Amino acid sequence: MLSTSAFAETAALIGDPARASMLTALMDGRALTAAELARTAGITPQTASGHLARLTTAGLLAMERQGRHRYHRLATPAVAQMLESIMSVSAELATPSRKLAVVGPRDRAMRLARTCYDHLAGRIAVAMADRMVARGQIDLRPDGAALTEAGLGFLRGLGVEVEQRSSGRVFCRPCLDWSERRPHIAGAVGAALCRGCFSHGWLRRIDGTRAVAVTPAGRLALEQAFDMRLDP
Incomplete structure (x- = not known):
């Protein structure tokens, strides 16, 4: 206890x-x-x-x-989940020092796409989750999440292999995005999607930050797969 x-x-x-x-x-x-x-x-x-x-x-x-x-x-992933939750609450409670805050390139990159321990976060990750929910590929709710058979087939079509369920790992769960204030996909499913994006060369790490950059090939692949528009 x-x-x-x-x-x-x-x-x-x-x-x-x-x-x-x-x-x-x-x-x-x-x-x-x-x-x-x-x-x-x-x-x-x-x-x-x-x-x-x-x-x-x-x-x-x-x-x-x-x-x-x-x-x-x-x-553990639970530690990362705790930290991301604290960040979300802190962002919600933070009082801006001025009405018009200047957002630098580093901040824009973090808000666009970043790693949240072993899965993706930021505007792109939330857009991925939204599209999969709209297609019936994932059931994403505040109290839990589930990957459907359609979702499993969709990920496999992208070359993303999801690990089998194990007692030591949550298979699929929502993670509240601190910058978007909406959920992205975490758990084994989120980790597999993140690994796939890196292994396919769609994303690359930015030194000195957990922000990630979308490659030209990644822009095309993600826009086609998730039917979304990424600003150049």
């Missing part, structure tokens, strides 16, 4: 600005070293190591050794 103290401890761990920065940097699903995370948070590697040790002990992060390097990643 969840105790109040455990809840407060988890909230306190995430509430530190440096730790929040490092957790956010890991939202693209990749594993990073302490030095890389320290640069992201603007702190020394020694300080970062202390923070990372606390996050790992608490079960929010997992650490893997490769040679003489230690790589850190989010421990």
Whole structure:
């Protein structure tokens, strides 16, 4: 049973600005070293190591050794879901300092398409979900989601293979998009769609951010597959 103290401890761990920065940097699903995370948070590697040790002990992060390097990643998809939910609430509660906020290229890229741990988020991901819902390929509701047989066939037609159901992974679920305030597809189905977009060369990562760029081939393929218009 969840105790109040455990809840407060988890909230306190995430509430530190440096730790929040490092957790956010890991939202693209990749594993990073302490030095890389320290640069992201603007702190020394020694300080970062202390923070990372606390996050790992608490079960929010997992650490893997490769040679003489230690790589850190989010421990589970549930941790990523929690962080995305906090981002959504924070965006909703944030009070703009001025009525007309200037949105830079980095912000536009993040809002268009980004990785949310192991699946896609942003305007493109929400548009994909909308189209699949309209076609009866997925049943996406606030309390859950289900991929239909038509949806499975559609994904296979795109060359996207969805993993078989397993006890350790949610097969399909909605994830509230913090920038669009509407759901995109998560779970094993969302992860498979994300992997497929990268493996087909439709999307590519942008260094230093979890935003992703749509390639020319990806623009054509996604517009045709999902019957949507992507601005050039």
